[in-house]
Amino acid sequence: MTVLAERPRTARAPLAPVAAAPRRRVSPERVAAALTLVALLVASVVALRSVDIDPARMLQSWTNAERFFTRVGAVEFPPLGELLQLTALTLGLVISGTVLAAVLSVPVAVLAASNTTPGPAWRAAARFVTVLARAVPDVVLAMVFVLLFTLGALPGILAIGLHSVGMIAKLFADAIEQVDEGPRTAVRAAGGTRLQQFTAGVLPQVLPSWVATVLHRNDINLRGSVILGYVGVVGLGREMSFAFKSLDYGLGLGYAVVIFVLCVVMEIVSSSVRAAMLGIAPTGRGLGDRVVRRAARRRADRAAQESPVAPATDRAPAPRGSAAAAAPTVAAMARRPWDRTRVRDVTWGWAAVAVVVLGVVVCDIAWSDLVTVWSGVPAVAVQFWPPSFGSYETSVMVAAMGETVAIALAATLLTLVASVVVGSFAARNVAPTRGVRSGSRLLLVGIRGVPEVILAIVLIVVTGLGTQAGTLALALGGIGLLGKLLADSFEEVSAGPERALAATGASRLQVWAGATLPQGTRALVGHTFYMLDTNIRAATLLGIVGAGGIGYHLLNASQGSNYGAVTGIVLMILVTVLVVEGLAMWMRRVFR
Amino acid sequence: MTPPAEPAETVVSLQGITKRFGATVALDDASVSVRRGEVVVLLGLSGSGKSTLLRHVDGLEQPSSGRVHVLGREVTGLRGRALRELRSEIGFIFQQFELVPSLTVLENVLTGSLAQVRGPRLGLWSYGRAARAEGLARLERVGLLERAYQRADTLSGGQQQRVAIARALMQRPQVLLADEPVASLDPESSDQVMALIREIAVDEGLTVICSLHQVDLALSWADRIVGLRHGGVVLDTPTEGLTKAQVMEIYGRVATSTDQFEAIEHELGTPSEAAVVTGDAVR
Numbered sequence: 001m002t003v004l005a006e007r008p009r010t011a012r013a014p015l016a017p018v019a020a021a022p023r024r025r026v027s028p029e030r031v032a033a034a035l036t037l038v039a040l041l042v043a044s045v046v047a048l049r050s051v052d053i054d055p056a057r058m059l060q061s062w063t064n065a066e067r068f069f070t071r072v073g074a075v076e077f078p079p080l081g082e083l084l085q086l087t088a089l090t091l092g093l094v095i096s097g098t099v100l101a102a103v104l105s106v107p108v109a110v111l112a113a114s115n116t117t118p119g120p121a122w123r124a125a126a127r128f129v130t131v132l133a134r135a136v137p138d139v140v141l142a143m144v145f146v147l148l149f150t151l152g153a154l155p156g157i158l159a160i161g162l163h164s165v166g167m168i169a170k171l172f173a174d175a176i177e178q179v180d181e182g183p184r185t186a187v188r189a190a191g192g193t194r195l196q197q198f199t200a201g202v203l204p205q206v207l208p209s210w211v212a213t214v215l216h217r218n219d220i221n222l223r224g225s226v227i228l229g230y231v232g233v234v235g236l237g238r239e240m241s242f243a244f245k246s247l248d249y250g251l252g253l254g255y256a257v258v259i260f261v262l263c264v265v266m267e268i269v270s271s272s273v274r275a276a277m278l279g280i281a282p283t284g285r286g287l288g289d290r291v292v293r294r295a296a297r298r299r300a301d302r303a304a305q306e307s308p309v310a311p312a313t314d315r316a317p318a319p320r321g322s323a324a325a326a327a328p329t330v331a332a333m334a335r336r337p338w339d340r341t342r343v344r345d346v347t348w349g350w351a352a353v354a355v356v357v358l359g360v361v362v363c364d365i366a367w368s369d370l371v372t373v374w375s376g377v378p379a380v381a382v383q384f385w386p387p388s389f390g391s392y393e394t395s396v397m398v399a400a401m402g403e404t405v406a407i408a409l410a411a412t413l414l415t416l417v418a419s420v421v422v423g424s425f426a427a428r429n430v431a432p433t434r435g436v437r438s439g440s441r442l443l444l445v446g447i448r449g450v451p452e453v454i455l456a457i458v459l460i461v462v463t464g465l466g467t468q469a470g471t472l473a474l475a476l477g478g479i480g481l482l483g484k485l486l487a488d489s490f491e492e493v494s495a496g497p498e499r500a501l502a503a504t505g506a507s508r509l510q511v512w513a514g515a516t517l518p519q520g521t522r523a524l525v526g527h528t529f530y531m532l533d534t535n536i537r538a539a540t541l542l543g544i545v546g547a548g549g550i551g552y553h554l555l556n557a558s559q560g561s562n563y564g565a566v567t568g569i570v571l572m573i574l575v576t577v578l579v580v581e582g583l584a585m586w587m588r589r590v591f592r
Numbered sequence: 593m594t595p596p597a598e599p600a601e602t603v604v605s606l607q608g609i610t611k612r613f614g615a616t617v618a619l620d621d622a623s624v625s626v627r628r629g630e631v632v633v634l635l636g637l638s639g640s641g642k643s644t645l646l647r648h649v650d651g652l653e654q655p656s657s658g659r660v661h662v663l664g665r666e667v668t669g670l671r672g673r674a675l676r677e678l679r680s681e682i683g684f685i686f687q688q689f690e691l692v693p694s695l696t697v698l699e700n701v702l703t704g705s706l707a708q709v710r711g712p713r714l715g716l717w718s719y720g721r722a723a724r725a726e727g728l729a730r731l732e733r734v735g736l737l738e739r740a741y742q743r744a745d746t747l748s749g750g751q752q753q754r755v756a757i758a759r760a761l762m763q764r765p766q767v768l769l770a771d772e773p774v775a776s777l778d779p780e781s782s783d784q785v786m787a788l789i790r791e792i793a794v795d796e797g798l799t800v801i802c803s804l805h806q807v808d809l810a811l812s813w814a815d816r817i818v819g820l821r822h823g824g825v826v827l828d829t830p831t832e833g834l835t836k837a838q839v840m841e842i843y844g845r846v847a848t849s850t851d852q853f854e855a856i857e858h859e860l861g862t863p864s865e866a867a868v869v870t871g872d873a874v875r
Binding site: 205207 | 678679681683684688689694704712713721724725728732738740743759760
């Protein structure tokens with residue numbers, strides 16, 4: 001030791017010049033992708049400046065907020081009976097729409113999955129359907145259906161049903177592609193038909209993940225139902241829009257509170273169902289998941305204390321004691337015993353059926369509309385064609401679309417910066433203390449609980465109509481999602497490099513920058529593009545509630561019965577969304 | 593363990609089967625025929641073509657050249673309903689059992705009867721009372737009746753393979769194919785499963801073709817051993833009077849380089865006498 005200690009620290013001797021190391025070859029595609037990323041970043045900064053969010057203004061709007069809340073007075077609620085009826089209607093509409101989407105998604109998913117598709121052409125067509133369904137916002141669909149049908153729940157159900165196919169069918173297909181092919185081969189080897197191979201070999205494997213997908217989508221659709229109200233779909237959202245339009249802020253906020261509570265309750269319910277039916281611990285997406293996970297853990301602990309699990313043995317169980325001495329006979333086993341699993345499965349199954357039936361009944365659907373609507377289609381369809389921008393200059397519309405894209409870019413940038421900070425503190429391997437981690441996670445969960453639309457509406461009420469409100473609403477709402485995704489990605493990185501850096505004496509920040517972030521970069525790029533993708537759609541929708549951009553013109557055109565303009569605007573949105581989607585797919589491929 | 597006293601009809605016959613997957617030749621002019629009631633074991637290194645040969649018997653693969661006849665029908669070129677009917681008469685046991693983990697044991701067994709019904713089935717009730725009773729009887733046959741309503745993934749490996757056997761029996765097959773049925777099991781479970789297959793073959797008069805890589809198991813359970821190497825048949829003899837050393841020649845003769853010696857060692861788990869002998873020669 002002493003010898004070592006006495007040895008003087010050698011100054012870094014100049015190393016022999018290294019013969020030019022072979023340069024790493026960079027593919028032109030990677031260069032192009034990197035340049036695109038930089039361009040997007042610059043565009044986001046420019047967009048952020050153009051949206052003109054400055055602290056002074058925000059401080060001023062804070063005094064606005066105080067004034068606003070004194071003016072609102074108390075938050076009001078509608079009479080209880082009416083409230084319950086509206087709540088039931090909203091839930092019924094959302095559930096019916098989601099179930100419709102799930103049913104439609106099954107054939108699309110089977111055609112889109114590489115292992116069940118009859119051919120590449122079918123697969124391409126099915127994938128295109130999912131992309132298209134995702135690209136057309138449900139609000140746009142709702143506008144069209146509101147024109148086609150007499151008022152009622154049907155436009156909302158169909159809009160939710162068709163739009164949700166985009167996400168549900170894609171996730172269904174992903175689940176099919178991940179199954180173990182073995183059981184299916186076994187059915188094939190036993191002489192089963194293709195359909196039997198699917199129902200006996202594939203379906204039982206994908207069912208749990210399918211149920212989880214549908215429940216997750218149902219949560220999303222409940223949030224989205226608020227904005228459907230703004231285009232005339234019945235339910236809580238429409239009543240809230242009426243209240244705000246008649247400047248009855250107290251009542252409007254009352255509805256907003258009800259919707260917020262409903263969203264949280266729904267998340268708790270769907271988490272419980274997922275946990276109970278699938279027997280898996282939810283990995284956490286929101287407030288509900290946390291509550292359920294904690295309860296489940298406590299239950300598991302108790303069960304572990306009560307009965308130490310007997311290991312499975314290969315031998316047929318030897319008769320234990322005289323009571324169990326008689327081996328069961330085929331006749332005795334003919335009826336499936338009502339054990340806990342069966343009782344649970346049957347209860348949940350019938351509960352699910354009851355909920356769906358109730359949901360459909362409560363919507364009071366005018367089924368005759370489905371028949372009579374076809375006679376109206378040609379007349380309405382003619383009005384939608386050709387696309388035009390009506391009395392507006394094309395340049396005005398393009399500028400409005402640009403404004404929407406700017407809102408999305410600016411919001412994504414703000415979200416990204418905030419999420420990297422909050423997400424890092426929420427990651428177990430980065431947070432300095434457990435308290436910091438729990439606090440950050442709680443913050444993310446709290447943000448997730450508030451539907452963006454409500455955030456936007458409140459911000460609009462506070463700061464006035466304009467792009468700032470929309471940008472802030474998207475940016476804040478996005479932190480809940482992106483922060484969580486980043487925190488999870490950071491926690492998933494391999495711990496080895498982090499330990500290695502820490503062992504060399506690197507500081508906490510250096511470990512984060514040198515080991516955690518580089519390993520999480522790929523996920524970061526992927527998640528950020530997902531965020532941008534979502535934000536473009538959301539920015540359109542927020543325009544409808546008054547947050548600026550193309551959505552405002554869309555609502556105007558639809559309410560002014562200027563259907564040619566609706567078509568023109570929808571096509572413009574569609575092209576933009578598809579471009580971003582294509583960009584995101586390219587990035588995911590290049591930075592794999 | 594003795595071959596049938598009087599020669600019975602041939603139920604499986606592969607003549608000059610060659611199978612190419614792109615550039616690799618999986619089977620090279622292989623011919624095997626099996627008589628009713630025989631228990632034949634295929635032996636050979638990994639990649640010698642055992643699985644491919646079995647998959648040809650029930651038409652999961654079609655040969656590049658050669659002809660396959662099973663139960664008096666030509667399998668080559670068979671498709672659609674006729675192929676499914678043939679497959680329903682042939683049970684197939686897989687190395688990885690291939691049960692649906694989330695379904696009950698009984699429902700897994702019942703999927704063996706799908707070829708006898710029309711259309712899809714999901715849920716125990718959808719199979720009908722008679723089928724359920726038969727499924728329970730099959731489970732009793734493999735000694736797992738009391739597990740009927742448990743999820744398949746709560747069972748141990750050996751138990752799962754017995755469920756897979758019950759599923760194959762549900763087809764009321766005439767031929768039973770088994771592709772490395774005990775490769776994923778511990779020695780005790782392996783013995784149980786092989787004994788069960790043998791017992792059932794005798795009781796139900798089944799013809800069994802089973803690939804294995806344990807020479808000892810093959811010697812104790814087979815009527816006849818067929819050795820495969822590089823996709824060709826290099827040994828086809830009744831087990832009676834066969835010694836382990838003779839069988840080891842299937843492997844022994846190929847051990848001409850260090851690579852293959854190590855492959856054998858891997859295959860057998862421990863350096864066996866034959867491998868050691870040839871190993872010396874190599875070194």
